[in-house]
Amino acid sequence: GQQVMQIPQYQHVQEGEDFTTYCNSSTTLSNIQWYKQRPGGHPVFLIQLVKSGEVKKQKRLTFQFGEAKKNSSLHITATQTTDVGTYFCAEAGANNLFFGTGTRLTVIP
Amino acid sequence: GAVVSQHPSRVICKSGTSVKIECRSLDFQATTMFWYRQFPKQSLMLMATSNEGSKATYEQGVEKDKFLINHASLTLSTLTVTSAHPEDSSFYICSAVGPSTDTQYFGPGTRLTVL
Numbered sequence: 001g002q003q004v005m006q007i008p009q010y011q012h013v014q015e016g017e018d019f020t021t022y023c024n025s026s027t028t029l030s031n032i033q034w035y036k037q038r039p040g041g042h043p044v045f046l047i048q049l050v051k052s053g054e055v056k057k058q059k060r061l062t063f064q065f066g067e068a069k070k071n072s073s074l075h076i077t078a079t080q081t082t083d084v085g086t087y088f089c090a091e092a093g094a095n096n097l098f099f100g101t102g103t104r105l106t107v108i109p
Numbered sequence: 110g111a112v113v114s115q116h117p118s119r120v121i122c123k124s125g126t127s128v129k130i131e132c133r134s135l136d137f138q139a140t141t142m143f144w145y146r147q148f149p150k151q152s153l154m155l156m157a158t159s160n161e162g163s164k165a166t167y168e169q170g171v172e173k174d175k176f177l178i179n180h181a182s183l184t185l186s187t188l189t190v191t192s193a194h195p196e197d198s199s200f201y202i203c204s205a206v207g208p209s210t211d212t213q214y215f216g217p218g219t220r221l222t223v224l
Contacts, residue, residue: 035215043153043202043215088153099153 004029004091006100014108019079021103023072023089032065032072035088037102043088046074079107112136113205115216122193123224130188130219132203138183139205144176147200147218156201159186193223 005024013019023032031050035043047056049065049072056063062075076083084107089100112135122128132142141160145153157178158166165178175197177189186205190197202218 045214098155 004089004098004100006087006089006103008103009101010104010106012106012108013079015081016078019076019083019105021074021087021089021105023074023100025070025091028069029065029072029091030069031092033090033092034063034072034074035090035099036085037088038085048092076105079105081107081109083107113139113203113214113216115203115219117219118217119220119222121222121224124194125192127189127191128193128221130190130201130203130221132186132188132205132216134184134205134207134214137205137207139186139207140183141206142180142186143204143206144178144186144188145202145204147202153202156188190221193221195223197221198223 007022011019011021031048033048034046036046037043046061047058047063049056049063052065052069053067054065060077064073066072072089074087084105086102086104088102091098114133114135116131120128141158143158144156146156147153155168156171156176157168159178159180161180161183165180167173175191177191178186180186186203188201188203198221200218200220203216205214
């Protein structure tokens with residue numbers, strides 16, 4: 001399947017700081033989905049981006065799809081302790097999802 | 110939103126036994142269900158795609174005879190880990206796709222521990 005890389009693998013931030021995770025692919029992505037997995041939980045769908053250059057916001061979260069549709073980013077403004085977890089990007093193929101490697105976020109109170 | 114359940118949530122079994130995990134879409138019909146495996150601190154790995162009424166499609170490296178998948182109805186798919194070994198211990202997650210959408214709804218996962 002496709003290789004979708006995410007960076008960084010781990011990120012520790014002080015509460016209130018911003019956080020960004022990047023998703024990169026060597027091939028053009030048809031779409032990009034973002035998931036959040038709380039520690040011990042399962043991935044929960046956050047959003048899907050389809051259009052080139054698309055930007056969507058959910059409260060403190062900003063999702064962006066690159067112009068070339070080969071990369072995406074998730075930015076969290078002023079992190080809170082409730083933001084801890086692993087954030088995955090994924091491309092929805094015709095029949096399945098190709099997950100990125102995930103970024104594990106730790107928020108220090 | 111759509112709800113997907115998994116049962117059991119946790120299971121501990123002895124080496125050599127078989128374990129069945131159920132994945133149900135509770136409020137929608139899922140023509141396709143997916144089974145994933147997650148190793149500690151790693152990303153989800155797709156194991157197989159399950160289509161109702163047909164044979165599952167397995168990803169490369171996944172033993173079809175060891176991980177038996179049955180999708181007998183539009184709301185139920187089962188994964189049976191046969192002759193389980195300690196290396197099969199993992200977190201297994203299913204997801205389901207409803208009609209007219211490509212959004213996957215994930216089940217809560219099943220933690221399998223093989224002693």
